[in-house]
Structures are given as C-alpha cells and as structure tokens.
Amino acid sequence: MGRSPFATGLDKNQANHVQLSPLTFMERAAMVFPRKKAIVHGDRTITWGETYARCRRLASALARRGVQPGDTVAAMLPNVPAMFEAHFGVPMAGAVLNTLNTRLDAESIAFMLKHGEAKVLLTDRDFAPTIRRALELLEGRELLVVDVDDPAAKGDLLGSIEYEQFLRDGDPDFAWQLPADEWDAISLNYTSGTTGNPKGVVYHHRGAYLNAVANVLSWNMPPHSVYLWTLPMFHCNGWCFPWTVAALTGVNVCLRQVEPKAIFDLIRRHGVTHFCGAPVVLGMLINSAHLIPEGLGHPVSAAVAGAAPPAAIIEGMEKLGVSITHVYGLTETYGPAGVCVKREEWNDLPLGERARLNGRQGIPYLLQEAMTVMDPATMEPVPADGVTMGEIMFRGNIVMKGYLKNPTATAEAFAGGWFHTGDLAVLEPDGYVKIKDRSKDIIISGGENISSLEVEDVLYRHPDVLVAAIVAKPDPKWGEVPCAFVELKEGATTKEEDIIAHCRTHLARFKVPPMVVFGPIPKTSTGKIQKYVLRQRMKSTDALT
C-alpha cells in the first residue's frame, strides 16, 4: 500500500475509531429509553435509566475499594438483578467478571477464586454453606466479600458489606472509560472440566460486543424483546445475552430457579418473547404442559443447545406455541457461535426428518468467521459427504483470547490457526455441520464405531423415555458395548426388554444396547448429562450385571 494514495493522511482518531465494547449498549439504552423497563425480579422493576446508574455506582464502588483495570471480580449469583448489573458495572471499572457456577463444590470455587486472583466476590445467601467453606480454603487470602441480600434467598450473610449499601457508596455519575483496547479481557469463565483442574476461558470486549449483536441477528430479535433468564448467567455469561438484551433495550425477566410453573407464569405475565436452555429444560416444560391448559397466550422463541433437541421435544414445544432454534457452541466460543438455520424447503418434510435436519449444529453465526469440520492431523477440511468424520473447528472474532495462565492448553486449542472443539462431526452435503460425538463418547464395538448420539436419538423416540444416555461398557468379547441409562416419565412402567425391542426395530443389531439401567440421570447445572458419573456408576455396578 506504500505507493497508494490511501496510505497517508487517513489515520485513526477519537472521532472515527472507538473500541468495540458491549458497555456502549447500556449507555445508549439509558440515554434513549431511560424510563423503559430493564429488569423484572419478582415484584421489583428497574428501568434502564436506573440500571445504568446502578452499574456506574457498582463500577465506582469497586474503584473506590481499590479494584483496578485487569483485576478480577467474581460473582456467585443466581439470575438476579445484581448478576445482570455485574456484567456492566465490573467491566466499567476496567475489571474482569468471573461468574462462578453456583452448583459447584467449595473446593472448585476456592480453586477458581485463587487461580483467577479475584479481589472481590459478590455472593448470594443461598450459597452461604459452599462459600463459607471456600473462603476457609482461601486461608486468609485478601478478598472483599459483598452479600447480595435477595429477599427470596435463605442463608447467612458472610461478607463485610451488603450489595445495596455497596452501591450507595458509589457514584451514579461515575466517569467510566471504554477499555483502552477492545482486545482487553471482559470476563473469565471456567470450563466445567470433567477431569483435572478447570480451565479459565478469557473473553474480550470485541468478541462480547460482536456475539451480543450476532445473537440478535441469528434469532432476528426485535427491539424491546422480553427475555426470560432460564439459562444461568454464570454459563458463558448467559451466552452473552446480558449484552444482547441491553443492545435491544429489552426486558430481563429474572428467574432464580428453573421450575416449570414459575416459567409459565412469567412468560404469560410479562409477555416473554425469548428464552434459552438445554433440551432437558424444554422436556421439563413439555411434561408440565397440563399446568397451562389455556396455553401461553402468545408466540415464544426458544434457543436450545447442549444437545440436539429430539423430535419429541420439537413437536412438544410446537404444541406449546414455542418455536425452537438450535444453536451450537462452547464456553470457548462465548456460548453459541453456530446456528442450525432453518430452510424453507424443510417446511413440508415430516416432523422426524425436520427434527433430524434441525438437530444439526449448522453453520457459523453471521459474525463468526468460520465453523467447519477438519481432519485434525492434516488440518484439511473433510469433504461435505455426510460420512467422513473430522473435528469441528472455529475461527473468528467470537473465539476466546485463550486459557488464563495456561499457555500449553491455549497453544493446543489453537493449533494450526483454528480453535479445536474436540467434537467429532461430519459435514453434510448442504454445508451443515452434524456432530457425531465427542471423541470420548464414541463406542468401538467389534471394530465398528457406534455413535452414542444415534442410539440416544432412538431411545428418545420411545414414548415413555424422559432422559436417555449411552456410555461405553467394557466387554471381553466386543471390546465395548453400548450401555443405556434411561429415566422414565412419571408413572411409566416400561421394562428393559421393551426398550431393547424398541432399539432393535430402529438400529443395526450391533448398535443395540444389551442392557438398560433405569433411574434418575445426573445432569450439570446447565442441563448437560454427566456421562462421567454414569461411567463411574457403571464400574461400581459392574459386578451386578
């Protein structure tokens, strides 16, 4: 470009270049719609004007307590107003928000507080037992604990100051700054890591901004959408939806606990238009449909991720008037960064086929550069033949900065200039990605690969099955065989032989699980089935079978 007339005299300045940050969405919402509803929590309502002032107070109070740019502020909170405010107030102080998974044990929490070097912790009374123990494990490490005293919570106050008092100490006109660089960290999210220590995934302002907008685009969300917080905000920053709702000047409808009656009531009462969740959350709603014989009263959209929604879930939700969008992503991609865009030509297909097509991981988000399937050895894309397996890889601005203080894991994750998801998949002829399995979930039986997902899909088609999971069971003859874990619907009396017969009619013989274990299936707080627990359980019950 040296000899180009465009090479000189056209530099960046304060007027034409501003760091991308989702914090600007809050400022704009408060400026343009100060009296519009921002947050509903029980009978409490907070406007955008008030929310902005509260976020600035939070930033100011943190700064007054010595929090500096690049410091970490942790939050052990359910989906309450303080949690939403932390998504803006903490980065307005230049600090990094570390949301903690509220279902974790004290040891894990203590590990994260230490590893993330948190200077402040916002916590809720409900988690007092865990946090008390975690604080003991910190062995006197300096940490300012702020209690969010939500009237709906029970438990001890552990901190040195209550959140509302803390806010009162802050300045509602605090002159916060955008980050010096849009590449600066905005949040820290620990992966749930089933083995070893959790990894700290670091997000930047640029990615948070772009994914907040990409959520709007991928879902065609209108301004002032009403968003119900079924998805925990601690999970990938609620898939960036706190920032999305601010961009839309929408309404945050808070929810402390995922409970069907409360969800139905809030949807009807506040005119909820959108919510997100795992298939198990949707399954729970379908099984409680009898609570609302009169229906929801208006159309609702739900985004679902974590596992492909089976046909029964799609059909059940459609009956409830809820339209499902299937999204795909990982903590490392700010939550969803791929979406199974529905195509006109699917409309006339039978439900089962629609469910199959819609159950795929799909295509990259509009603002994500690429999502594809590659051979990790050669880093060559697989052919779009629906058969050749490879690993799903991402590239783009909606990919983490890296793992905190873990250069080895960071380098591995980014080997070859792509983010490696660890999910095995094929590319179908229409360019859509379809997961075949997590590499560790593939069952190799007599030298043949069995996809646990395929067998699970069949189990879900049985009318009495509520939740199903397949894990590999060591077998002296075949190497491995699939073992089925099934949680039946209330009152169902289906027997093992019924389930096996059902599988025989839908699967090749070698894929049919020779055994079925009935009982509740353990899930993570975000609704993912904990297969490693099932594997443990299988080992310990092995003697019985």
Add this chain to the structure above:
Amino acid sequence: MGRSPFATGLDKNQANHVQLSPLTFMERAAMVFPRKKAIVHGDRTITWGETYARCRRLASALARRGVQPGDTVAAMLPNVPAMFEAHFGVPMAGAVLNTLNTRLDAESIAFMLKHGEAKVLLTDRDFAPTIRRALELLEGRELLVVDVDDPAAKGDLLGSIEYEQFLRDGDPDFAWQLPADEWDAISLNYTSGTTGNPKGVVYHHRGAYLNAVANVLSWNMPPHSVYLWTLPMFHCNGWCFPWTVAALTGVNVCLRQVEPKAIFDLIRRHGVTHFCGAPVVLGMLINSAHLIPEGLGHPVSAAVAGAAPPAAIIEGMEKLGVSITHVYGLTETYGPAGVCVKREEWNDLPLGERARLNGRQGIPYLLQEAMTVMDPATMEPVPADGVTMGEIMFRGNIVMKGYLKNPTATAEAFAGGWFHTGDLAVLEPDGYVKIKDRSKDIIISGGENISSLEVEDVLYRHPDVLVAAIVAKPDPKWGEVPCAFVELKEGATTKEEDIIAHCRTHLARFKVPPMVVFGPIPKTSTGKIQKYVLRQRMKSTDALT
C-alpha cells in the same frame, strides 16, 4: 494492566482474531445458500453461488491486469448486477471502489478519476457522451476502460474490453484475501460539494462491516429480505446496502431508473420488502398511486433520508401500505448513521404530531458510538431543551477515515475529536436530535433567525404543493427575507397570494415569504434540492422583482 494475570499469554492469533470486512458476508452467503437468488435484473436471475464466482472472477481479472492493493477502481454504473459485484470484486482484489455519480458532468468525472488515481473504470453505455468527454480531459492518462454492455442501455462502447469478457478472463476460484487491516480503505465517495472541488470521502472495511450490520439492526430486517435498488449504489455505496443484502442472503432487485410504474411492478412481482430513497421518490410514488388501484399486495418498508418526510408523505405512504423509517447521515458517515426510532407512545398521536416527531434526525445507529448536538466553539453538548442551537456531531466506527489527499479538510472535520456535520440542530427533551438548518440555510431577517425548514414544512402542508424550497433573499430593509420556490402538483392553479395567505395562518408574520416563484425545482441525482441553483436563479431574476 501490567500486574494483571490477563496481561500475558492471551494474544491474538489466526483462530481468534479476524479483520472485520463485509467481504465475509458474500463468502458465507455463497457457502450456505449457493442456489438462492442474489440478483434480479429484468428477466435475468443470478444466484449467490454464481455471484460469488463472478466477484472472484472480477477480483482475479483486476489483479491480472495489474491492479494492486490500494489501487482505485472507478465505476460509472446504474444499479445493475455489475455495480453490485464491484462492491465485492474490487475490494477482493485489495483495491478501493470509487463509485461515480452518474448525473455529473464530464469535468467533475475527470477531476475524480484524476484525483482518485483510478486505474480501471467500469462504465455503462448510457453514460458514453459524458465518459467520452471525461476521457479526453484525462489527456492520455493510463486507464483501463471496461464496458458493461447492459441490453437495457443505449450508447457507444468506449472501452477496450466488455465486462462479461473481462470476467471470463478471471478465475472463479481466485484466492482473495481479507484486508491486512480492517482499517484499510474499501471505497472512495466524492461529496457533491456545491462550491469548490468535491472531497473524496474514504471508507474502511471495519466501518462498512459495522454499518452493513447496523442497517439490519436499525430496521430489524429479516433474513432473505428482498431489497429494491431505488437508491443509487453510487451514493455512499448505496448506504452500505450491497453489504447488508449479502449479510442477509437477501435479493437485490435492480433498477436502472427511478420510475413509479417500474417500481410498483417490481415490488409486486418480486415481493420487495425494503427500499430506500429521498422524500421526492416517495412523493413520486404517492402521486402515481392511481397506477395500482389494487395496492402493493404485501407490507413494504421504506427508509427515507435527505430531508424530513412531511406528514403528507408519511400519510400517503401508509395508505400505500408502506411503513416509513426516517434515517439521517452524510457521505462522511457511510450514509445513515442515525435513525428516528419510533416509540410506542407516539402511536395514538394525531398524524401531524407523529410526522413532526418522526421527521427528526433521532438517535445514533446502534453500532455508532454517538450522535449529539454541540456548541462547535466550546465542544460542549447543548442542553436537551429543544431550543438551544448547536451543530450535529458524530463519533464512532461509522465515520470516514478522512478526505483523500486533503489533510486540512480532514483536520477541520475532526476538530475536537468529533466529526462536524455542518448541520444546525437542537436536542429535544427526549434526547432526539432535530435539525434546524444547514448553517448556510438559516435566514436572518431583522435580527431574527428564520429556519428555512420550518417555512418549508408549512409550504408542504398546502395541498397543491409538490416540492418547496426556501432561500434567503437579500433585502435592503430586513437584511434578508425568505423567498419561496414552489413546484405545484399537476393541474394545480394555486396563486402566489394563496400560498402567502396559507403561510400567514401558520407562521409568525416575519417568517412569511413575501414572494413565491413557481416552477420546477432543481434536484441532485439523489433527490436533494439544489438551493445554490435557486440562489443563482434569484440573483438573475432580481431585477424583475
């Protein structure tokens, strides 16, 4: 951040940082919806897969002819497929697209080709007389001229190769690259400048990407929107809509000339959902509503800018089933970068009041950092009192890089870290910007300021007025008085005294124009009234009055 744990080990790499560029939208559209319609031009249809291949051919053909990154490629084209393709093919070669205003004279075109240092010119037969003369004025300067031989055009072929042949020379699999830096120039747009030489406004990839997305957000455009090209693509790159339509995998419906019957036919035939234009375009449609007694057949959205749409236009368009969004911007802000967001509470107001509220310049686009009104002397924002005048200023990522080879004008435009629009306005109590006038359009009569806009608004309320303009007329007693220029609707016989009487009933006495000149009012190719022509005309007719 030095002591922060986030300060190290979290660098940019190929997996997590990609330059923002609207070129990625084309790649994605072709990958995901290769067989979907991208362009309709007469009876011709081009898919996204074909369009991408054609854009890559164009980039490849340009590179083979020696076009290098940072070179300029000019286009003198109506809204035909080649013009859309140039918005991708030219920057895919790393070059900068300079779209030329097709209504300009040969001298202006020659100036732009010289000043912009164009290496290639794409041109249409219809403009052969102007281009022939412009090429003569270049005096043998090296320039590759490529003729776009559109069957709908008449006129000579002037170049050394025809466009389709040129594409055939290119590689449909050309390995184009994203810009090395998202700050690199993507296009060059000359302002129409009423005095002196036009200024070359330079856009960057980052801004083009963000404004393409901001168009979707500000208008809540759904995927696959069908966009009619009433707005010339040469004007601010069609307000960035070529890139918006690619982002949406929408349909571009081409239009060579703004003509009501053709517009109605295309809207009905192709199910057009969105189009943009100046109020005069909408006025033209309203006056031709008799052509479609059966209506448009489906809801259509129109974005209007260039002047506030008068109540009659809003009402007329509503009757046609077209909903109007009023946007505001300048060439320097990539076209619209502000929008008059409609508010629920306006719905029940009388039409006149709705038109007044909706006629304001509004608030910044979601992805534009700020648009406000400031005192240019102190750079302090004016109070939001609806009275205190100041200048509209922009700041954000949707602001030009600067003026090409014009550091003085660039520095002036960006003085104080804001882009100065030159538009005088107030900030109303709801935070919306309302233009009072261009500084040069304010009339000072007996020491009192008269807003020409206010008087024009009153003129437009007269049922026989089609177009109205007020300019200052020197007056020995008052300094200046407003002079009205009026273009009447067909068949209307309203007299000067009727117009003056109408003004008296709606305006303070000192604001009433003492004289009215009837006749056609000159407009720019983008529908803006050319007040400087009226001022000239007034001077030359001064002896008569």
